Amino acid sequence: MPELTYLQAISDGLRTEMRADERVFLMGEDIGVFGGAFKVTDGFVAEFGEQRVMDTPLAESAIVGTAVGAAVVGMRPVCEMQFADFISCGFDQLVNVAGKMHYRQGLAVPITVRLPSGGGFSGGPFHSQNPEAWFMHAPGLKVVAPSTPEDAKGLLIGAIRDPNPVVYLEHKNLYRRVRGEVPEGSYATGFDARVARAGDDLTVIAYGAMVHVALEATAPELLDGAAVEVIDLRSLVPLDEAAILASVKKTSKVVVLDEANATCAAGAQVAALIAERGFEDLDGPVVRIAAPDVPIPFSPPLEQAVLPGVERVKEACRDLLAY
Amino acid sequence: MAMAMGIAGSDAADDSVADVSVHLTRADRVELLRTMLTMRGIEQRALNLYRQGRVPGSFYDGFGQEAVSTGATFAMAAEDRICALHRDLAAHVVRGTALERILAQYMGRATGVTQGRDGNVHFGDKDLGVVGMVSMLPDMMLVATGMAMAFKLRGEARAALTFFGDGSTSRGDFHEALNWAAVQRLPVIFVLENNQFAYSTPLAKQWTVEPIERARAYGMPGVSVDGNDAEAVFEAVRAARERAIAGGGPTLVEAVTMRMHGHAAHDDMRYVPAELLAQWRERDPIELQERRLAAELDVAALRAEVQAAIDAATAVALRAPMPDPATATDGVFAEQAVPLGDGRAPWSGFARTEA
């Protein structure tokens, strides 16, 4: 199996589906000859032509809205937001048009919207957001967030094939930092959770970049040999409730970790699920770690104070293990 | 070369640059040049600091576009309000933001305009009547429209101005702002900074009808000026402001210019044809203004003066502390609402009306 970066795996997933299915085409700002702000579609125009790798005007509402239109007449559009943050400008088409279409009219909207998200590099309040919860709250949208190159490819192919609008969160901080083996050819990863590391003493539930923080913070040598299970949610809608509850049953102690702002975050949904349906299995309070409810600041000391990091997670696990 | 010959030349007839506005004194013209030199010097300094790893995040500048924010802001009164964007550093210089605060801003220091909360060009000094941009383009067109709406509601003789780029004309907010401002005849000036590219995207992929044509369709004048001549930009905005204050409504001013650097520091802009850049290099806005003043001004001395101010500001900014992490969650909500303050308005025309 070839080793790819997270970013290369995303490109590989797009390329694989475009080769296999001529209904698949891409839309976004500067994605054509330029290859995209992060170079995900570098070289795509040469292979697929400008029609299928479409440079759009600077118009997010139009990108999402025309994708909806193309989808309902049989295409499989994949939209790139230059940064996840700019999806706010396409919010209405995504939430109200795409998300509600099937429930209202029985009409499927198979679009994928790629959101380069997350902080950690002084992007400031408009280039660092993790907007997944906005879309979890909107019925009719699926929301996935890979943490590994293998899943980056598989979830993307799964998203493109899914008959529903799928919001695909790709964490910018993983693009070139994370490498891993990626199967060749076409495969779709299911929208369910995976056990990133098995353990019996405590569970950390995370997704996206925070899976790596969780794994690093809970290495056995950092926690007196405790065996910490790390669950990588991969999909937030649908949420793999069975996997979450099974792990809670096994370890009885849970830390829920989000990079997003804490209030109404994905982690809040997970914590609520455990409170409702895993209460009997708990041996301690459900602990949440997330960014406080502030815009993600630019200056490194401020940003580091806000974003959950290894130290904070390790301390929280240590405290909960001792509970 | 042309410039050197102009300075040395006998009567320099071929090389002299005509004055565009009768409303500018010689001191005003020097001030325009000083402002452009300051913008360029600060951005070059910040770019060096970025390359040294002292400016976090990404780095945007307005190299080659200095005449636009310089000329436009120069035409605005102290009580007017401005939304400055990412190519418009001179707007802050004209309004009076201290240079050390701008450099500290780039470096994410506690003494920067946003105290490290936001980065690079995402700032505006509220005490000087400037609203800092958000990244979502061109959101500020609506904010400027709203400021103008309030001025009209209160019967005040004031105007608002916003900048925006060619790419930004494709967003719905562009339409909403122009239409709203025209329907309500608001005192707002929309300055389109047409720098030929939106990141890698050329104009041909952005529009088929010129924005100034579209302005007319909305019901406001659209005027196109040489965006590399600060005096031409000044004169167009001055006239637009006069109209706005007199109740004539909004104007769209297109400043035609060129983005001479990449979209941001990481961008080698391979997609820009070399000949195009070479053509525009001949039309540098600072060199133009220097030629205009060459006969009567010691340009080298002015440059040295500006550079000294930037050096001093750099030293101050470099000594400033980084923000205290304990303050990271402060300031999300206001305790009280204080409106924007007045800025500096150095144009001599204002001095006359106030005197």
Ligand SMILES: Cc1ncc(C[n+]2csc(CCOP(=O)(O)OP(=O)(O)O)c2C)c(N)n1
């Ligand atoms: C709504 C929105 N979408 C995408 C972006 C990402 N982006 C930043 S600058 C830029 C190009 C802007 O072009 P233009 O408006 O012409 O201004 P210029 O940068 O050329 O001055 C893009 C696409 C953005 N800032 N806002």
